[in-house]
Amino acid sequence: MTDRYRMTRFLSSANELSQLPTDTGREIALAGRSNAGKSSALNTLTGQSRLARVSKTPGRTQLINLFTVDESHCLVDLPGYGYAQVPEAIKRHWQNVLARYLETRQALVGLLLMMDIRHPFNPLDRQMLEWTRHRGLDTHVLLTKCDKLSRGPALATLAAVRRELAAAFPNASAQLFSSLDRTGLAEAQARLDAWFGFSATPPHA
Template sequence: MTHPLFRHAEFYITVNQLQGLPPATGIEVAFAGRSNAGKSSAINTLVGRTRFAFVSKMPGRTQHINFFKLAEGRFMVDLPGYGYAQVPQAIREHWVHLLSSYLKTRQSLYGMVLIMDIRHPLTKLDLQMLDWFSQTGKPVHVLLTKADKLSKTRAREVLNEVRQFLSANYPHCTAQTFSSLKVEGVDEASELLQGWFDAGQAAAGGGEQQ
């Protein structure tokens, strides 16, 4: 059953330039991850709709920041996947500028959900993303996706390894396992996001955001 947070989720706007961003008047949570790590599938699973976020057959081709409205003043922000994209260098540099500028300067951004394939966590690009975002002091929650690809024992081992690394290097980060295929980890992630949005709106002065 879909968590109430996502019950009325709908597409809001897509942008490809910083000047195209909507006014920073709500509370936003960004979703980021390496191409092919399962970001779109994770969003679809949380929302409970198969094609809510587009799952590209060519990972890394999505070049836009997509905003999804959850409720008044609450937004999920789907960032372009990074890595592996067969794209010109100029476009790649544009993505880097767009991503880093949004993550570092967006006032309405409360935190980031970072998607990692549990079989290949903490890649160089993942660490770069953590380095960018850690400068803001905002929280990060890591979803170790495709947990169904490993045994439960191995998945728990990887989770513990990732948590230990994050605790030592990025103490503002938390982590969990997640499987879109088996719909596992959805409740844990949904409750965490509910808490983030509630805390963000409380800090912004209650539920007055539009």
Template sequence: MSLFQGLTFLTTVNDLKALPPDGLEVAFAGRSNAGKSSAINTLANHTRLAYVSKTPGRTQHINYFDFGQLRRLVDLPGYGYAAVPEKIRLHWQGLLGKYLETRPNLIGLVLIMDSRRPLTELDRLMLDFFMPTGKPIHCVLTKADKLNNQEKTQALRTVKKEFADYPHITVQLFSSLKKQGVDEVEQVVGAWFAAAMATEQDEEPMDGE
């Protein structure tokens, strides 16, 4: 069974103090209505694992999903929906920023962006929070089915060019409707977990030390 098809819901939190103390985490972040929940559902081959709302900005908490072996997918709140009250928006922004900047369990970020409108100001803000950590970032350009082949090539080229000087940032196209790009996300995230788990084993003290 593939990594994502074993995914199960674990818990939901609204405060950094309530985050699980153990485990390795890969975070999924994205602008409201960029297709993040649909992408998670497609990867997991589960139509309702992550809630897909017709009202952008509905997901207000950090949702944890479990791969097993203390490996977690962390579904972060969608950002950038103007109709959200200012107090809630500021709470989200603070929560997201602190989580991305300071969470030691976090080993990589999957940034979900609409392939028709990548690298918005808020996407760049999320990158500004996370890039200083030096941890890997995988940009997933969703809704690729809405583009023709020339537009797909251009979208991919534009984002890859933006990060040409950052070898730890990778980019791909994705379509939940056509299940395009599923294997590539699986390979990237699986490799992150494998590398992190190998590092943990290397750092474990030998008996008698």
């Protein structure tokens, strides 16, 4: 794996956009439905088992958590969305904060969107994709937990997701990913490298 991500460290948490660091450098955000495997993916991408707290309780992440790769590159773990037991006021707050973050944050250069391969394209995933398409923000879908499917069905789901993205969300690409067996790790890190400017050319979608 890319060793540079092993140096990633927790920086700060924010409940409002005003609490974020100065809007400079490059940021890559991680988003996804609660329990889609976002925290596990962050840990796998950075080669650290405990960088992001992994909870079996969906909806646990309710702050924007920032992790520094180095002084000018940052990974941003956004609150998981769509968990029914989160109070309605918190849902409304985070919908507003997420929309404004995606629309206005100048340091944001790409979004990794986690979708459980068994349940892709729920309505909130589509809303997230609509936001990124509206802004023209490069988005890369990690079809997480692909180890839960055999190879044939996993590839068939990937092909179907790519077809839908190409038709409706041309700013987005997709790949298989598993935190358990590290499927797709090199491909996902190559995407991070391209967005951060560590490599000259982006990986093939």
